[in-house]
Amino acid sequence: MRALEPWVVEPLQTFLAESSARLTLLMTSSGQVVAQHGFSRSLDVMTAAALGAGIVASTEEIARLLGASRFGGVVHHGMHQSCMLSGFTTPRGRWIGLVVFGPETSVGIVQLFFDQMIEQLVSAAPREHVPAPMLAENFESELNASLKALFGR
Amino acid sequence: MTEDIRSLTARLAEEPSSLAFLELAEALRRRGQLDAACKVARGGVSRYPGLADAHDLHAHILGDLGDLAGAFDAWTAALQLDPMRAGALKGIAFLYYRAGDIVAALDHLQRAAQADPDDPSIQVALERVRSSVRAQGSPETNGGAAVTPPTLPAASPFEGIEGGEEGYLLVDGGGLRLGGALRSPSGEETGDRVAAQLAGISREAARATRILGLGAWHSISIESPDGQLYLAAPTADTVLLTSRDRAIPAARVGLLAERASRAARAWLEGLG
Amino acid sequence: MKTSGDVLDRVTRVPGVRGALVVAATDGLVVAEHLMDGVDGRAAAALAASLVGRLARTAAEAGLRHPAFVHLRADAGSVLVAPGKDDLVLVAVVGPEANMGLARLEMLDAAGRLG
Numbered sequence: 030m031r032a033l034e035p036w037v038v039e040p041l042q043t044f045l046a047e048s049s050a051r052l053t054l055l056m057t058s059s060g061q062v063v064a065q066h067g068f069s070r071s072l073d074v075m076t077a078a079a080l081g082a083g084i085v086a087s088t089e090e091i092a093r094l095l096g097a098s099r100f101g102g103v104v105h106h107g108m109h110q111s112c113m114l115s116g117f118t119t120p121r122g123r124w125i126g127l128v129v130f131g132p133e134t135s136v137g138i139v140q141l142f143f144d145q146m147i148e149q150l151v152s153a154a155p156r157e158h159v160p161a162p163m164l165a166e167n168f169e170s171e172l173n174a175s176l177k178a179l180f181g182r
Numbered sequence: 183m184t185e186d187i188r189s190l191t192a193r194l195a196e197e198p199s200s201l202a203f204l205e206l207a208e209a210l211r212r213r214g215q216l217d218a219a220c221k222v223a224r225g226g227v228s229r230y231p232g233l234a235d236a237h238d239l240h241a242h243i244l245g246d247l248g249d250l251a252g253a254f255d256a257w258t259a260a261l262q263l264d265p266m267r268a269g270a271l272k273g274i275a276f277l278y279y280r281a282g283d284i285v286a287a288l289d290h291l292q293r294a295a296q297a298d299p300d301d302p303s304i305q306v307a308l309e310r311v312r313s314s315v316r317a318q319g320s321p322e323t324n325g326g327a328a329v330t331p332p333t334l335p336a337a338s339p340f341e342g343i344e345g346g347e348e349g350y351l352l353v354d355g356g357g358l359r360l361g362g363a364l365r366s367p368s369g370e371e372t373g374d375r376v377a378a379q380l381a382g383i384s385r386e387a388a389r390a391t392r393i394l395g396l397g398a399w400h401s402i403s404i405e406s407p408d409g410q411l412y413l414a415a416p417t418a419d420t421v422l423l424t425s426r427d428r429a430i431p432a433a434r435v436g437l438l439a440e441r442a443s444r445a446a447r448a449w450l451e452g453l454g
Numbered sequence: 455m456k457t458s459g460d461v462l463d464r465v466t467r468v469p470g471v472r473g474a475l476v477v478a479a480t481d482g483l484v485v486a487e488h489l490m491d492g493v494d495g496r497a498a499a500a501l502a503a504s505l506v507g508r509l510a511r512t513a514a515e516a517g518l519r520h521p522a523f524v525h526l527r528a529d530a531g532s533v534l535v536a537p538g539k540d541d542l543v544l545v546a547v548v549g550p551e552a553n554m555g556l557a558r559l560e561m562l563d564a565a566g567r568l569g
Binding site (some may be wrong): 183365366367368370372375376378379380383386387389390392393394395396397398400401402403404405406407408409411423425446 | 491492493494497498501502503504505508509511513515516517518519520521522523524525526527528529530532533547
Binding site (some may be wrong): 030031035038042045046047049051111131133138 | 197199200201231232234263264266296297298299300386389
């Protein structure tokens with residue numbers, strides 16, 4: 030498990046221990062990775078973060094068009110593993126969680142402890158610092174810096 | 183010192199509470215600086231005793247150093263935190279294989295395969311262990327005993343209890359049998375397989391009753407058309423399973439289980 | 455065949471039962487619920503289904519068929535689970551004062567009507 034900021038570690042660690050999730054990615058709504066567990070290649074994280082952010086943005090837009098509030102989350106069931114994508118609000122802005130889990134756990138358990146993790150993240154988030162919006166010209170270097178911290182390479 | 187180790191060391195020095203120790207210890211391990219790697223990993227384990235990654239990495243390094251008993255303990259600790267951790271299950275399976283306990287090696291590899299069905303190395307290891315079983319014609323024997331799993335007194339924890347050894351199973355938090363024996367209705371010995379399924383059950387029951395506001399759990403009874411099982415926790419780290427025929431009244435099975443649980447607790451305390 | 459609502463009504467009429475749910479066993483999600491205040495149905499569904507799934511695997515390894523009834527006892531009450539058909543399980547959260555014998559019989563009877 031790797032996290033860019035230390036206050037994310039404990040809630041994510043608890044979630045991983047309780048949910049038995051195989052892979053977890055926490056990112057901002059723009060796809061910047063905040064923490065990850067289980068990914069071994071930075072390329073996979075980049076791709077998953079970009080796709081996850083895109084899917085959540087699309088479903089939230091569909092909800093808006095339908096006049097609904099945001100959808101709670103999206104779960105894709107697979108034969109061997111499933112995937113949950115869910116957006117949530119933190120004092121640091123809108124974040125997205127991508128969780129891949131297998132038959133050793135269930136969507137009910139994953140959702141239960143994911144919600145618990147959100148509560149813990151919200152209460153652990155330092156209030157004093159609000160990150161500046163990411164500028165397009167900084168995106169590449171910000172991303173590379175994040176990946177270096179998350180993978181140490 | 184290479185650049186990556188230098189920068190990781192600097193990062194850890196700047197922020198001792200960070201998780202950079204994981205990368206630093208792994209980088210040192212890969213470079214063969216095992217004593218330094220062990221020191222870093224041990225520091226990380228003492229700072230983050232609840233982090234399964236730290237115990238897992240510590241176990242790998244101890245294994246590389248040849249301290250197989252230490253590696254066994256570290257992987258057991260990782261499994262207590264994360265019972266389906268494929269790396270730790272693989273590590274313990276390897277140690278059992280080295281020790282000649284093919285049955286336990288197979289059990290752990292099967293659990294590893296369940297935890298991570300996409301890891302081809304587990305399938306290769308499973309095939310290798312199965313072929314040694316076939317080659318020897320028996321899962322009982324294999325050469326060197328490089329690791330000694332925890333030793334227990336010869337006496338059964340269930341001596342003098344109604345039913346004796348049979349129908350009771352005392353299991354540690356990692357899903358390993360500490361005592362007792364279990365047979366299926368068809369007469370097949372099932373103790374180790376059942377024990378493996380019970381890894382972490384106490385934690386899961388405790389979690390359920392805590393979250394539902396019911397306090398600490400005492401017992402679980404399971405009724406099947408073929409028999410009944412009763413689970414109790416003699417200590418925080420162990421689970422006792424009692425198995426009886428459906429003909430015996432459920433309340434009586436509970437009394438038998440409580441008596442066996444007390445006996446198991448006394449036996450465990452006797453181990454020091 | 456009864457609806458989930460009928461089944462839950464029967465179980466929750468037993469004194470001491472604080473709530474009952476019909477749960478999708480594989481997913482651990484609530485299908486129907488009848489709960490008193492303070493009982494977290496979503497948590498009960500996920501946790502009970504997970505525990506019973508593990509206990510069913512334990513029973514299978516012991517050579518036993520799927521459990522018909524599970525009783526988790528704790529300091530301040532119990533969780534009762536009775537698997538029904540079609541991947542549904544009936545879950546009840548009961549207080550320590552409940553008549554467990556009656557609750558068990560109602561659960562077994564009600565679970566047989568699920569699906």
